[in-house]
Amino acid sequence: MRARVRTLGPFAGATLLLAVVALLAVTQGTTAIPLSTALAMLLDRLPFISVAAEAPESWQRILFDVRLPRVAAAGVVGAALSYSGAAYQGVFRNPLADPFLLGVASGAALGASIAIVSPLPIDSYGFGWVPLFAFVGACIAVALVYALSRTGGLSNNATLVLAGVAISAIASGITSFMLLTGGPRTFPIFSFLFGGFNTASWPRLLMALPYFVVGAVIVLVQARALNVLQLDEEQAAHLGVDVTRTKIIVLAAASVMAAAAVAVAGVIGFVGLIVPHAVRMLSGNDYRRLLPLTAILGAAFVIAIDLVARRALAPQEVPVGIVTEILGAPFFLYLLRRGRGGSL
Template identity: 45%
Template structure:
């Protein structure tokens, strides 16, 4: 007897054909909060800037008029910083939600397949080989390609680590998602050891590599936005169309396959798109942890488990969290700044422990 064509009801996932439930209040709250936080991030900082200065800077920047004083601070420093934060947070948020769906594990995050370790290794190699470390680290050099050495190496290292994990998992004969996770752990451990070795050989680079590993939006500008946006936008767009297939995956891979869903290519595509989006932003801002872990989990409780709504909501929520965290990093110890990765870790660490404790409490004896 042939299985039914429609999805089977299951407590593990929503009906893939049913319309996504509309919950306008959380959406409105996120959009309003994101707008307000972004506006405050343009106005508030170590240098006082008025609202009129912000509006004047926007007008001058859009029309191409000369920038000076407060207008230059807003347009050349704060605006690209906010925009990069929006792009990076959205990419990390939606990547985390998609990977949690494909692995069916709320503890999955964008760095699960070795992207972070690979990017850090690539950045460490570039910093050790580069002759002009400050320019290479900030990526703001206008002359030559030196300023893009670290981001390019980090991007290549991140994608290379994911590819190595996939090849290792397939070579070992593994076809389960857990095999890829284990391969990512192995690749990440090897690359972390190699990075540590490079840092020990070149002590002058230790601080730069360590600072990069914490994540920082303080050194970004318009060049970083132009480099991060294409890959982050493409990867995020590919993930957005995977909402319905991810809903089917929640009912089990066998059920999804019985519905005609190509489970293997779907998993590969989701992992590739998430890795592209993550590597694109990590290469520019460093490793910013817990955004892709915390945001999807919170929004799943507010919006439900339908990935047609959860994926775009995680993009908005990730952007909100990262811009707000960066604002806190800027004003917490003025006039100095904290790396934004420190702030997200301080927020996400306790939340991760809560998830572990909650999992233990609901575990079967």
């Protein structure tokens, strides 16, 4: 019984935290909705439950068409980036690996820039060409990195990272060139590069959702192999893990999750690094616990960060990527200093 509480305790705590943060986020904004009213409005939408909520019609639209999709997008993207970061760190056996290590961010930025500069219509609220190009750009970048780093059948970690650095540099170089020569038409690229949820919508989120779900399940199936990979790769092979296959599967699934996250919200750095690290300190290194906990807390973290991004300088919005850097980095340093230390 006690062991059960110890196993489920962190999950219950994390879920409660996520619920509180999400509720807070949907009530706060230019129009503040009282907590009790928001709760009543939300419960009323659930099947078989009817709660009389005295709320003006405009609140319905604000809550369900503006804030809820935004909070949902922030939650899903936060979960995906954190989860994918934890998977990358598992494969590279390095707490400094993040989901952008193999070119997801720069590939996505280049794809988005091409869509923005091209004569295709920029429709920021619908499905849109920009997220689609960003997603494809990210996937091409990672595939290129993997293909280039393959020497003699087995992909070596150092070669992978170096190929990632090189491909990222090429993609960023082309993106910068397009920014410099493209004129005012290219300005939307900046909002993509800094990331944010101001263009969040239900259709865009639903389009990306399958990639998150399928990617997460594929990585979770490899959780036990990731546990074994915490030892060195030779021991993992001796224990019966097909190391190369596991690495390819996990990196491909995690990269697709990160690519979909970037397509929804632009480049939000640091989340994939900081959240898994914090969760490791709370719950240890068992990936079967680490991965789901990372997703829940990653969602809560980015929803909170987005709330700050909306409210800190209201009515002006700060790009979310900038807030994660300014607030996330000191928090990360704090964790490093008070934590068990030795892991870096």
